[in-house]
Ligand SMILES: Nc1nc2c(ncn2[C@@H]2O[C@H](COP(=O)(O)OP(=O)(O)OP(=O)(O)O)[C@@H](O)[C@H]2O)c(=O)[nH]1
Ligand SMILES: [K+]
């Protein structure tokens with residue numbers, strides 16, 4: 476019996492060999508789904524048999540950002556400049572061996588920044604501290620990719636490792652809902668024109684042992700995205716790119732790196748160069764919204780809004796307010812951009828928008 480790694484290689488070979496056309500698309504879809512399942516198995520196995528030494532960091536503040544980069548690109552140096560933390564800096568690789576949290580206050584938001592060990596190629600399958608680092612990244616809201624100006628080509632490697640570990644960077648969860656049923660086979664509904672054909676969709680679901688279900692597509696997605704929906708074990712985070720050590724770069728080198736990553740922020744963490752711009756971009760990328768709380772029977776507090784991430788729902792607000800709020804929650808009233816009419820009565824699933832006024836009613 477072939478090992479999981481051998482099976483993975485075999486399927487990868489077969490995908491490479493198969494030329495893509497209409498007739499082979501469902502075959503390729505099935506192979507990709509098989510591959511995804513094997514990767515999920517590897518993931519599960521190593522989680523079960525792992526060292527058990529997962530890093531435990533409690534999320535805190537309004538958002539969590541993880542510094543992701545190869546060893547010695549300057550992650551710890553940057554953490555020390557942006558936050559109150561002190562993380563050891565060294566001219567050798569793997570100076571940092573655990574998660575070091577720090578806090579940065581910016582424009583009224585409290586942002587948690589996590590320094591972690593360097594990632595290397597193979598991290599997703601467990602090299603270095605890969606597994607533990609990846610678990611931290613999974614739970615963060617933003618990945619700050621930190622590159623050394625001398626090694627700009629690390630970015631695609633980092634992205635590949637995250638992809639392989641089920642982390643989707645700068646993607647949103649596909650707007651596709653699968654509801655399992657008892658009988659009736661797989662029924663497909665769609666509000667948009669689909670590139671995926673029925674046979675491909677069915678063979679992917681089949682690979683995940685889903686034989687009876689209704690599938691509603693509200694978005695035209697590809698094979699890989701459908702596998703993400705079926706596999707469930709995916710995490711969606713946004714990202715930004717920062718290039719460090721510009722103080723050491725020759726002008727030509729800097730120019731090339733800027734052409735390669737026009738959206739990146741170029742800094743010298745060591746010399747505190749361009750850190751204000753970094754904070755600005757970081758803040759923008761996180762997409763904060765302001766929610767004004769109105770205690771029942773009182774006026775809303777328009778002075779000090781709650782700062783939360785876009786997409787936050789009322790249940791998540793309850794969790795932030797008090798440990799009992801979710802249990803005692805009855806309903807809420809909303810005024811403002813997310814309300815259909817002023818004072819709309821809503822439940823915990825209701826998603827808030829910037830500038831909303833919110834009143835939560837709990838059991839006494
Ligand atoms: N010239 C220069 N050196 C820097 C800069 N940032 C960091 N360094 C140096 O680069 C080396 C590595 O810095 P660290 O902050 O330890 O890097 P790291 O990414 O945390 O490294 P690991 O924890 O080992 O993965 C140290 O010698 C730093 O002094 C910078 O902007 N310019
Ligand atoms: K280092």
Ligand SMILES: [Mg+2]
Pocket residue numbers: 550551552562563564570571590591592
């Ligand atoms: Mg470090």
